[in-house]
Amino acid sequence: MVRQSGGTTRTDGTYQRLRADILGGRLVPGQRLKFPELCERYETSVGAAREALTKLAAEGLVSTQAHQGYSVVPLSHEDLADLTLARVEVESLVLRLSVQHGDMRWESQAVAAHHLLERTPVIGPDDPDRLSDQWVEAHAAYHVALLAGCPNRRLLDTALALREEAELYRHWSVSLGHEPDRDVVGEHRGIRDAAIARDADLAADRLRDHIAHTAQLLITCADDKPNLPADSATR
Amino acid sequence: MVRQSGGTTRTDGTYQRLRADILGGRLVPGQRLKFPELCERYETSVGAAREALTKLAAEGLVSTQAHQGYSVVPLSHEDLADLTLARVEVESLVLRLSVQHGDMRWESQAVAAHHLLERTPVIGPDDPDRLSDQWVEAHAAYHVALLAGCPNRRLLDTALALREEAELYRHWSVSLGHEPDRDVVGEHRGIRDAAIARDADLAADRLRDHIAHTAQLLITCADDKPNLPADSATR
């Protein structure tokens, strides 16, 4: 018997890898995903690739049209605005529920994630004004930990899916190393404090601001140098 | 060339039919969906059925575990509570956006759908205390029309998906013909009036109550006669 690579099934394996490649920026938004290429890249068959793509399409990371194949979801300013509104509403709601219902274990894990985030250097050692991979990871982990206390799986999953899409935008935006006058560290701490103090409304409000600020930065930033690859991509 | 049956692609066709069969109650919640059966029933191949199921699984209408196939999503009281909370929050949000941003076309279609709903008999001609198919359809159409003004596709789609899951619960609950002291017609009219008056907050509040009431009914109703098939189904 041949051990499956990633998960317990071949389809799942290619799904994971494909997803990681999109989220990790190794596949450009708007890029067409042809089966011959995919099959070679992931050492899989058409069927498996197809199923993985179907799953990703439902998740919103990939788009498709009948008889015209699949492609990485394209980025656009309009969509970013939509996404941000959705995140502001849904994430703040989920955080509120999380703060209200999270148990001690949730609390401690949130604190731990925040601790790690604060101690992780923002910019990497090599690249000057690009966020370090470690920070990006720690940042995502912190936000996920905050939300994880929400007992409603449906809402939680929606929020996490939205976050992931937002990560795509963050990844493909220009280096936002020099943010004007913004105290990101303070914002994160503020959310943590409100959450630990079990002040659900305050935590939710602070998260709203946090998300809106970040998005605003991406939008203006992209307006200056429109390097969102979607516009220049296929078609 | 052989014209495809439903949509433009065979996979899509089986997806549509399968989905309709689940939503229409022709497939029982919890029921296992075996490929041999599916292939015969929908005159399709394993691959197509598999892809359709993958899509439905992502939508939440079907559940799966590796190497153990697919089954219609099981119903449970706990899940109904989760679903209801999610609906109350998301649907009211979407309605608020819809009221704020809906144009005249939206307004007129909502009025039209409401008009149709009010004039459709609640109970069918044959079955005494079961909702008529026509009323169920008109009811769903009315609520969809209300939400349709929301310009944020992401949120709108989420709300619609949640509604669909809720329809499953409604379908599989006992006949709720004799509701104690509830004015459903009045509730619907109230939401419409608030929406037309462009009072977003009032409309959202009324919708919250409407959803919560219906769910409450389902829960108590199911407590009395626990005929949710999930409990007695497979496994």
Next chain:
DNA sequence: CGTCAACAAACTTTCGAAAGTTTGTGTTGC
């Protein structure tokens, strides 16, 4: 009598080639 192992049946997963579409190219007619 209950437990465990080996076996068999039924189903799920995987694959790759055949069939069907779309897209791009070159050619003809005007």
Next chain:
DNA sequence: GCAACACAAACTTTCGAAAGTTTGTTGACG
């Protein structure tokens, strides 16, 4: 030169059988 058409290439979709898992059964052993 330009438009329409036909042809070819590349890709997407579909299929069904082979391979791999799980589930249920039978029989032997403690």
